[in-house]
Structure formats: C-alpha cells, structure tokens
Amino acid sequence: MAVQTIASATGIDLGPAAALSCRECGHRVPLGPVFACEECFGPLEVAYDLPAGSPQELKDKIAAGPQSIWRYAPLLPVPADVAAKPNLNPGFTRLIQADRLAADLGVDAGNLYVKDDSGNPTHSFKDRVVAIALEAARAFGFTTLSCSSTGNLAGAVGAAAARAGLRSCVFIPYDLEQGKVIMAAVYGGDVVGIEGTYDDVNRFCSELIGDPIGEGWGFTNVNLRPYYAEGSKTLAYEICEQLGWQLPDNLIIPVASGSQLTKIDKGLKELIKLGLVEDKPYKIFGAQAEGCSPVSSAYKDGHDVVRPVRPDTIAKSLAIGNPADGPYVLDITRRTGGAVEDVNDEQVVDAIKQLARTEGVFAETAGGVTFGVLKKLVEDGRISPSETTVAINTGDGLKTLDAVAPTTGPTATIRPNLDSFREAGLA
Template sequence: MSAVIDTPTTTGTTASGGTTRAGAFGHATNLRCRACGAEQQLGPFYACFECFGPLEVAYDFPTVTREQIEAGPKNIWRYRSLLPVPDDIASIPNTEPGYTRLIQADNLARELGIHKLWVKDDSGNPTHSFKDRVVAVALSAARELGLEVLACPSTGNLANAVAAAAARAGIKSVVFIPDDLERPKVLTTAVYGGTLVAVRGNYDDVNKLASEIAGEEEGWAFVNVNVRPYYAEGSKTLGFEVAEQLGWRLPQQVVIPVASGAQLVKVDKGFGELVSHGLVEDAPYKIFGAQATGCSPVAQAFRDGHDVVQPVKPDTIAKSLAIGNPADGPYVLDVTRRTGGSVADVSDDEVRDGIQLLARTEGVFAETAGGVTIATLKKLVETGQLDPDAETVVFNTGDGLKTLDAVADRVGPAATIDPTYPAFTAAGL
C-alpha cells in the first residue's frame, strides 16, 4: 500500500534537543508563523520565536496523485503525504480514524429546499467525533519528538480521543477535567485506563492549568497546546475526504461548525492543497461557519464587519463548540469572507430542532454540534445567504449518544399498550 514517493530527509528537534529521525514529519519542512511569516525548525513549539504568533506547518510537497492516495488505507493515512507524519504511519498502532461516511441527503435537502446536499458524518470515528483525526496526528508528532505523555484539558470529545489514542499506542495519557463534570462524561474517558485528573474549577481554570503545565513540564505533549501546529493539520483530512468522496471535486458550499475555528480554516487549506496538487479542478467554493448563539463571537464579528473577535462567556447546550475566545476566529472571518460565505448562529432550541431534523430525515443522530450546523444550514437558506441550487456539504462532527440530554424532553413513545393484538389494533398506529 506504500506510495512511490521519495523519502524526505528533513529532520526536526526533539523535546530533549536531539534530532528527530529522517522523515519524522513527512514532507513538512518548517514551522511558519501565521502572523509574521518567520520560520523555525520543526519541534514542540506553538508560538513564534519572533512575535509570539501562532505557528503552522510548512511543507515541500512531492507530486501526489489520486492513484497513490486511493491505494492507501481506508482512513486518514491515505493522505499521509499531505500531513506532517512519517511514511510508515499507518503501520504504527493508532486508532485508524477517518474515511467516514459522506451520505447524499435527499430527504433533508427536500425539507430545506436545497437541490443537492451531502452530510459528512464524522460520528463513525473510533471515539465518535472528528477529534480522533487531530489527535492521531498530534500523537505522531509527540512520538517523533520524543514526548512521553499525551495530555489535554477537555470536558468531552477531545478527552475521549486522547485517552483512546494513548491506550492503543501504549503511551501514558493525562486528561484534565473540571471536578463537576457529569458522571457519564467521566466514564467515557476513564474507561481507557489513562490518568484522569479532576481540577477544582471551571473549564477556563482547567485550561489555564494545562497551559501552565505545558510550559513547565518537558516530555509532555498537550495535543492542543505545544503540538497544536501538527494537531490542527489533522482537520485537513475532512476536506480531502469530502473531495475524494465526491469523485475528486470540490463542493460549491460547505457548512462547518466553529469552536476554535481551526477545523474550518484547515478544511479551506485542504481544498487549496488539493487544487495546487492538481487532484481536483480549481473551482469556486463558499465556506460557511456555524455557531450556537450562546457562544457566537465569530458570527457576531462577521455581522459587525470586524476583523477581530470579541471574547464571550459561553452559555449554550453545544458544549463541544463553547470556546469563548476562539484562537482561529480572525482566520475564520478571513476564509468565510474571501470565499463568499458567512458565519451565522442559532439558538439552543434551534440546535435541538436541528438534531431531530437530521435524525428524522437521514437516520443520523448528531451531537449538539451537528444540531448547530444543520440548524445554521436551514437559517442560511431561509435568509438567502446560501444558494439552494448549489451543491452543499454539511458537517456532523460528533455523536448524539454523547449529548442525550439535548433531546430528552422532546421525544418518546407514541403510545403505551397492553401486550395483546386487540390493544395494538385499538391504538391505531
């Protein structure tokens, strides 16, 4: 299954100051500051040495063909040549995320008055959210950099993904959660047997502690802190897959949830890489961002015509999107404006409606984040921002089994009957 690609020779710097093995990061060459453009060596770094701006991975790509990709495994590693991972990544124990369903959603399209609609359903991932993608790339970086602990602050999907990935890889994980986290969410991470640390405080307190530890402890890979440049690249695979599953072409419109905003920005980056490699035709597309009104700083900035995002205190049932100060907010504004899309938001009741609408029409049970994108899609059509005649892809990035409370007061049995045939017929079902 290995593609015929020259082994790259670029190396990086390990946590202990040594040199990584050749090809440790595939065709990645550097980390580049997204603010000032300064470059530095690949390593466990996330802030620019010059200006403290956010870093991203830079590459010197070889020629990549559809045939090479199609010959790869049925998971994100089929795109390994476009990620900061070694060529043998698929054979190193990992959770094998990705290549989830892209389903043609004719029933939902009909209800919304859209001509052609697809749902990218990332609930089919190993721990049932898109976080398995980004964590898998972060884990590879951690391993190649000689880091020995995989860690994160989280209240949900990210915690599940980190604990599962570390278990499978046979390395230590430490996950930090608020001490008042609901019991089911504790269990779904604790079951993997890593170290779970309850922190007295709210999520902001937990996050702050994690950043402090990341700065102090050598050998720790906080997936969304000191290996974030690698981690974020994992989201490109959502864009790669959509295009490949459409038969190697770009959709005309995409609706993507916005938490930190990195996912949306990386899908755009992924589309761009496919074009520059000649893997898809260069065609215009619009990217739309979706937020819950209770945490909608990017939508607000979009409406106000601002380039920066004013932080908010989140208050929404869509917990997995509840980042009040989104790091990639400005980039989301840039991408949506540049492509002709927009950022919109929906109320918690609309989120619940969205979950039920998707389940009823397409048999996909989304978590609240999926309710946000479906409800936003509906709103974008109703307000004329999204063209109903253009082919559209909407993302569901998580699983309804994790946010059952969202629909708890809304659905249930149509009737309760005695266990007899006459009772059944009398019910007139």
C-alpha cells in the same frame, strides 16, 4: 502563552513536514513541540514539501491507500509507515447524499451532503487530529498524552493513548455530560475535572506546560497544536475525493476554536495547488451556538477582533469563549464569500431531530448547531438550492443525550397484547 525552547530537528521524521512556519510573520523554525513564534508570538503551523508527480499519479496512490486518513499520508506531518503503527486509524467516514433533508430544507435533490464524522472510532472528528498529534508525540519522545477538552477530545486522547501504550492524563470542565466523562475515563488514563469553564481548563494547561511537572507531556492542543490541527485537513481531502475529486460550492463547519474551519480551507487550497481538484470559487460558512457566538458576533458587527464571551449553551463541545483561530475564521469566511451564523438551543435540538428523521443520522449538539445554521442559510437565500453544499456532523448524539432526552422517548408503553396496542392508537 510561554514560548518553549525549540527542539532540535535532528532525526525527526514527520514525512513531508519540512518545518514550522509562523502564520503571521512567516518566520520558520525546525520541527519541534512549539506552538508560538519566537519573533512575533503568532501561531506556528506546519510547512510542507508537498509531493511531486502528476495529479493522476497522486490520486492513484491515494486510492490504493488504506481506508483511513492515512491514505493522505503524503500530505500530512506523519512518517510514511504511519499506517503500520498502533493507532486508531480514523477517518474516511461516510459522505451521505441527503436528499430527504434537502427536500425538507428546499435544496435541490442531489445537491446536499452530510459528512458524518460520528463514524470515527470514538465517534467524533477529534480522532483525526489526535492521530496526527500522537505521531508528533512519538517523534518528540513524549510519554504522556494530554489535552484540555470539552469532552470529545478527552475520549479521543484516552483511546489513542491506550492503543499506543502511552500514559494519558486529560483535563475537562467538571460539569461535562456523563457520557463524555465515562468515555474519557474508560480507557484507563487519568481524567481530571477542573472547577471552571473550558477556557479555565485551557489556561491551566498552558501553566502546566511551563512547569517541570509538564516535562515529557505532549498536550495535543497546546504544545502539539501545530501538528494536531493539521488533522482537520483530512476532512477537506475526503469530501473532495468522495465528490469525485471536486470542490463543493458551500461548506458548513462548526466553530469552537476555529481550527477545524481554518485547516479545512488550508486543505482545499493544497488540493487546488496540487491539481487534484479544478480551481473554482467555494464558500465557507462557520456555525456557532447563540450562547457562545464570539466569532459570529464579530462577523455580524464587521469586526476583525473577536471579543471573548462566557459560554452558556447546550452545545458544550463548541463552548470555547476565547477561540484561538477566531480571526482566521473571520478572514476565511469573508474572503470566500461565506459567513458566520448562529442558532439558539431550541434550534439546535430541532436540527438534531430533523437530521435524524430525514437521514437516520443522530448528531451531537455541535451537529445540531451546524445543521441549524444550514437551515437558516438556505431559508434566507445565502445558500442556493442549486449549489452543492456539504455540512459536517462532527460528533455523535449518544454523547449528548441530555439535549434530546426531554422531548424524545417511547410513543407508548403497553401490555404485551393486541388490545393494549389498539388502545394506544398506533394500529
């Protein structure tokens, strides 16, 4: 990846964001549309001047804030007046106490929760990260919002740009699910199918950003990535606030690039540092599909390096063969005493149906991966029935109907009379 010229920090108001800092060597640079350290090529992330004041004051301020991620604006790289600007106001989705799923899996009642991010405006967690990237794009004066995407991100970028009045141009693998393609295109921006995998799309975007064509373009997950990625912290904030400002014992998080898991861990550590939750051990588990499990494989083999793979799974939103944050996922799951685990496509479909049948939540394939891994972890004892566990459903089953379509349909088709109903054997 090419290192871009560092933009001047003058006049950039992104709230508590103070600078960008290299995750590897700690080198700091002013806020700008850059993503790789000029010293060591490590990834840059946002460094904050976190708010002063007592934990209770901050809790009260959050509780009085909007019913969206903007209640946590003092902890995010966004201006203080962000809620007043046209954006999709994502977040503050339901945390569901899942007692029927718990009973099915053998977890004690009251201990299992589903964080259901299908309730976001475009029905995936991507609305969170895009909302933050949009603010950065505005701050840096970009006029086109772009991304490489496995589908959900394309829809989230298209919708956010439409609402904000920016042009959008998104890049997707040409063979995505129809629902995701239409959802990306319906907002009126340009949608470009790329003949290749997501990793090919990603490489193309890196090329585009170094070319004069890409001037004025904010790629949410490339040159805006340091800001974008911070959006996932809000999942950590919401889960803890919704648990009554407590840390869960276990978190199960799907792993595509690994960014979400990494930033949720960052968010939890911030809450501890600010005194918003009591410090105690927690375990973070990563979930992958067997057909694209480079991080899970590295975890199981005891490696620190993640070897890229060519994805082959129905969980297309997790089909990133060369995950940028893979090494950090290994580090976090090992440090917290968690793990990275994977399930096959059949287990993905079974888990989607189990969650729907027990809790009325229809997850997309990525959710199937997460809940399939949850089942595996409970069965083999790595998650204890007596601990508090939160699993994240990051997307919506309506976007991946193909996964369940072959085994889901009407029980019977009848004529509109009682005899026909009796014949169907359902009375």
